[in-house]
Amino acid sequence: MLLPKNIDTVIIGGGQAGIAMSEHLTASGIAHIVLEKSRVAEAWRSRRWDSLVANGPCWHDRFPNKNFPNAPDQFIPHEEVAKYFEEYAKQINAPIFTNTEVINVSKVASKSEYSIQTSRGYLVTNHIIIATGPFQKAKIPKIAPLDNKRLYQIHSDEYKNPSQLNDGAVLVVGAGSSGVQIADELNRAGKKVFLSVGKHERPPRKYRGRDNVWWLGVLGGWDAEKPNDGPLKGFAVSGAHGGHTIDFKVLAKQGVTLLGMTQAFTENNISFEKDLADSIHEGEDAYLKLLNKADTFIKNNGLSLPEDPEAHILLEDPLCITHPILSLDIITENIRNIIWASGFTYDYSWLNLDILDSSSCPKHRNGITDMAGVYFLGLPYLTGRGSSFIWGVWHDAKRIAEHMLIQKKYLQYQNE
Numbered sequence: 001m002l003l004p005k006n007i008d009t010v011i012i013g014g015g016q017a018g019i020a021m022s023e024h025l026t027a028s029g030i031a032h033i034v035l036e037k038s039r040v041a042e043a044w045r046s047r048r049w050d051s052l053v054a055n056g057p058c059w060h061d062r063f064p065n066k067n068f069p070n071a072p073d074q075f076i077p078h079e080e081v082a083k084y085f086e087e088y089a090k091q092i093n094a095p096i097f098t099n100t101e102v103i104n105v106s107k108v109a110s111k112s113e114y115s116i117q118t119s120r121g122y123l124v125t126n127h128i129i130i131a132t133g134p135f136q137k138a139k140i141p142k143i144a145p146l147d148n149k150r151l152y153q154i155h156s157d158e159y160k161n162p163s164q165l166n167d168g169a170v171l172v173v174g175a176g177s178s179g180v181q182i183a184d185e186l187n188r189a190g191k192k193v194f195l196s197v198g199k200h201e202r203p204p205r206k207y208r209g210r211d212n213v214w215w216l217g218v219l220g221g222w223d224a225e226k227p228n229d230g231p232l233k234g235f236a237v238s239g240a241h242g243g244h245t246i247d248f249k250v251l252a253k254q255g256v257t258l259l260g261m262t263q264a265f266t267e268n269n270i271s272f273e274k275d276l277a278d279s280i281h282e283g284e285d286a287y288l289k290l291l292n293k294a295d296t297f298i299k300n301n302g303l304s305l306p307e308d309p310e311a312h313i314l315l316e317d318p319l320c321i322t323h324p325i326l327s328l329d330i331i332t333e334n335i336r337n338i339i340w341a342s343g344f345t346y347d348y349s350w351l352n353l354d355i356l357d358s359s360s361c362p363k364h365r366n367g368i369t370d371m372a373g374v375y376f377l378g379l380p381y382l383t384g385r386g387s388s389f390i391w392g393v394w395h396d397a398k399r400i401a402e403h404m405l406i407q408k409k410y411l412q413y414q415n416e
Contacts (some may be wrong), residue, residue, distance in 0.1 A: 003097060006124045007031055009404075010116055012105075013095050013131035017378030019085055020063065020394040021129050022094040022115035024401035030127075034094055035118060037101035041085035043135060048078040050161045051185060053239045054390075055177055060213045061390045063088060073211070075239030098174050106352040112372060114353075127373040127404060130351070130362075134380050134388055137347040140340045141173075145265040150330065156341040157184060168336030169193070171270065173262050173327075175200055176234030179341030180246050184238070187256050194328065194335070196262045197248060197276060200234035202283045205245040208295055208305040212237060215294055216385070222392065226381035236283075248280055249315040258320045259328075270328045270335075277321050284314055367400055372407070375400050 009025060011018045014036025025032045039045060056060045059072035066088055068076055076084070089096055097120070104117040105128065108152065113124050138155035140146075152166045156178040162185065169192035172183040183195045203212045216222050226232070236246040252258050260276035291311060298305055328335065346360055355369040355376075356362060362376045363369060366383045369376065376382065377400060378393050386392030 001095075001097065003100070003118065004033065004123060007033055008125065009127040009129065010035060010114075010123070010131045012102050014089070014094075014098065014379070015043055015131065015133055015378070016041065016085055016390055017131035017133060017393045017397065018096075018129075019089050019092070020165075020397035021096055021131055021377055021400065022065075022089070022096070022396075023065075023092045025404075026092060026094075027205050028405055030401070030404065032095065032127075033117075034096040035100045035102055036096055036098045037119075039067055039088050039098055040096060041082040043133065044078050044082035044085065047135070047157055048338075049156075049159045049182065049185075051240065052078045052181070053212055054078070054081055055239045056213045056389070057211055057239070057243070060211070062412055063390065063394050066091065073243075088100055095313060102350055104350055104352055106186065107371070114374070127375075128350075129375045129377050129400065131377040133378050134346075135344045137345045138340075139343045139345045141262075141342055143262065143264055144213055144338075144340065148265075148267075148330075150260045150336065151338055152336060153338045153340065156339055157344075161187050164408055165191070166240060166336040168334040170337035170339060171196065171259075171335055172339045173339055174198070174341030174343070175236060175248070176341065176343075179234070179339070180236045180248075180251070181238050181240055182253060182339055184240070187251070188253060192257075192334070193255070194257045194259055194333075195248075195251065196259045196272065197279050198234060198261045199279055200236050200283050201286055202236040202246045202248070203287060203290055204311055205237065205243045207291060207311055208298065208308045210294075210305065211243070211256045215290065218297060219290075219293055222389075223384045224388035225384060228359040230378070245311075247315070248283070249321075252318040253315070257325065258318070259325055268330045270330065272324070272328075274324060274326065276324045277317070280317075280321055288312065288314075315398050348380045353362060365412055367396060368403060373404075375403075 009030055009032035011021050014034050018034045022034050056072045058068040058070050058076050063067055101119040106115050108115050113126055114128055116123050138157045159182055170181050170186055171194045173196045175195055175197040183193050187193045205212055217350040231288040238246055248258055260273040263271045263273050353371055355371055364376045367376045369410055377397055380388045382396050387396050
């Protein structure tokens with residue numbers, strides 16, 4: 001298939017966002033192509049650890065027009081999620097050009113067109129949907145002692161399984177979904193694990209017979225807007241082992257040593273903030289508030305769901321919380337590994353358009369930028385909390401396609 005020289009719309013990124021966008025553009029009769037630098041759903045294939053499963057059950061974490069063949073409450077292994085998207089792309093006949101990297105995007109002077117340079121040549125388009133996702137470039141804090149040859153250091157993006165680590169203990173920095181699951185896996189594998197915990201949410205996996213994704217839906221959590229009070233909190237949730245509630249005190253009971261936020265490194269020492277107890281207790285307070293909201297919803301709507309009194313019972317604080325460790329000697333504790341589960345930053349080095357702020361983050365309103373015909377899709381909180389999840393990105397793509405059709409009608413009127 002030859003790359004066209006000119007086409008109405010170009011979608012950049014062939015993951016879940018790009019595929020969803022292609023479906024809605026096809027349904028709207030908008031000519032388009034999808035440019036993917038690797039394979040369809042590449043992040044689900046190669047940028048996940050070996051045992052990773054989806055964080056939501058497959059009745060929920062899917063596109064509306066295709067079910068997984070698995071039982072509805074199963075959490076799907078990442079390879080099967082990639083296969084799902086590959087099959088979906090074929091089902092909708094998505095015009096995807098794989099192994100086609102976008103090198104530069106720029107505005108064509110004095111025209112409502114954009115020039116796209118790719119590894120397979122140039123093309124011109126009137127509309128661009130940037131669907132490259134939120135996990136573009138691994139973020140490692142400046143405090144990281146990258147010159148310490150004793151330590152094997154990787155980002156969670158590179159983690160595959162316990163066998164790739166050195167012998168000795170491991171420090172996992174960051175306790176969101178990735179960090180806490182990796183720490184749990186390493187602990188189960190017999191590693192001595194230290195887990196550096198920051199501000200977080202840790203919702204119940206299930207409560208009163210309903211999964212967390214259901215509660216987020218009926219309680220309006222998926223529609224929540226991005227908080228304005230600082231960086232996003234880690235979201236500690238897991239589908240591993242059939243799905244279970246993340247409880248940091250349980251992890252401590254199982255042998256994981258909890259620590260506060262990582263503060264600094266010297267040659268053989270790591271220091272930590274005094275914030276561990278506050279972080280744990282704030283997470284527990286939010287957890288209990290969610291349970292109480294769920295109870296109120298059940299009562300107000302006359303639902304008959306099983307009682308779950310044990311979910312309200314919190315464990316006593318372990319020693320690592322009541323007497324927090326504020327420093328570790330790398331030699332004494334035999335720490336030989338650090339996994340940085342510290343999130344990601346955007347990488348739009350190829351994007352030569354004025355749609356990024358001073359921090360190189362996208363400027364948009366519900367995915368719509370100030371440059372006519374240019375959109376973002378698949379970002380966290382694009383329209384709400386659900387925007388970066390499988391089902392949420394499908395609905396955001398539908399909204400963008402509808403916006404494009406409206407704008408096209410305006411332009412048709414102008415040109416009549």
